[in-house]
Amino acid sequence: MALGGTIRGKKTTLRLPAETDLETYNRWMADMRVRRAHSVWQEPAMPATWKERFKETAKEKMDVLWSIDAEGGLIGFAAGSFWSVTESGFTLRQFVIDPEEWRKGYGWDAALALHRYLFDYLDLRRSGVEVRADNVAGLRIADRLGYAEYARGHEVHYRDGGYVDEVQLFMPKETWHERWGATEREYGPVAADATR
Amino acid sequence: MFGPRLEGRNGVSLVPSTLEHFKLHGPWSMQPEVGRFWGPRFGEVTDDNAATRFKEFADSQTSVNWSIAYQDEPVGFTGIFGIDWVRRDGESGIFIGRHDLFGRGIASEAVRLRTDFAWRELRLHRVHNWIGLANRGSRRANEKSGYQQMGLYRKSWFRSGEWYDEWLGEAYPHTFPDQR
8 A cells, every 4th residue: 555645625634644643543443433334444453563564555556545634633544445557446445533533524524635636636537435334424425525326235244243234336527526626626727827 | 265176067166276277367368258348458467477376366364266167177267255254245256268168157157156155165144246237148147146236337447439337246145046
C-alpha cells in the first residue's frame, strides 16, 4: 500500500501516515465499536509488528493509505485500492473514524474530500465501496455522495452473534460531476495568461 | 493450499496443481478465445512468475485451489479465494484454458465438485463470485450448483464496441442441489 498525500477538507485533512499513528491504529482495531462497523484492516498486534506492516504498506503500488486529522489530532484513516493499469477505478476498503469522534461530521467531510481527489484530481471512471447493511452512518454518507447499490450479499459478515448483509455500491464519475462538480474542485481554473 | 483429488463425472476431476500446470496458465490466458471475459491479455507470462505464483498459491492459508483435469489432462483451474474463516465466506473462480474443449460440461462438473467440497469438507457458510453476464456457459455452470444472482454490475468493461455487465452470484449450503 502506498502512502497517500494531503487532501484537505473543510473540517478534516487526509495526510501522509506516520509511524507515530500506529499505536492509535492498534487501539481502533481493538475497539469493538469499530470492529462491528467495519471489517478489520489489521488485527491488534505488538508495536514491532505494526512497524513491519507499515513498511510493507508503503511498498504496495496499487493500494493507498491515508491518516485523517481533525482539529490538529489523528481521528481516523482511509485505505483503498486502485484497480489496474487498464481499469480506472478505486475501491475504498477501509474508512475508520475514532468512535469518540463519531457524529461530528468528520466522516462526511473526509469522504467528500477523498472523492474530490478521486474524480476531480485523478479523473477516475468509477469508485466502489462495500458497507455492512447495519452501518447506517456509512450508508448515509455513501448515498449523499452519489453511490448507488448494485448488489446485496446476504449473511456476509458475522459479528455480535449473527450475520449481517453487505451492500455493494459504486459511483461513476458522471454522477460525481453532476452532483459535486460545480462546487468541489481541487484547484481553481488556470489563469487565462498562465500558458502564454 | 491446494485441494485434494476429487473424482467427478464424465472424465472430469479436480487435482492438486503442479508447477507444470501453472506454467500452462499464462499461454492459455493470452488466447483471444479465452480472454474475452478475462483480463487485458498481457502480463508477466514467464516460467519464473509461474513458479512464484505456484509457491504463493501453495502457501496461502486463505484459498483452496485445484487444477481441472479432463481425461487426465490439465485443462484449467478452479478454487475458492480470500476465505474468511470467521465469516466462513470465500470468493470462487474458474478458468478453462483449453478453448477447444468449451461446451463439454467441464466447468459445470468442476463447479459441482468445488461447491460440494466447500459445504461438506470446508464447512463454509457462503461462496460468492463475479461472472461476465454474457459468459452464459460459466454463469449456467455456477447456477446449476446453486449460485443465485445477488446483483448486476453495469458497464464493467468495454470490448469491441460494447459494454459488458457483470453478474454477481452467491451460494449457500441450502441452495446446493441434492446430488445423491
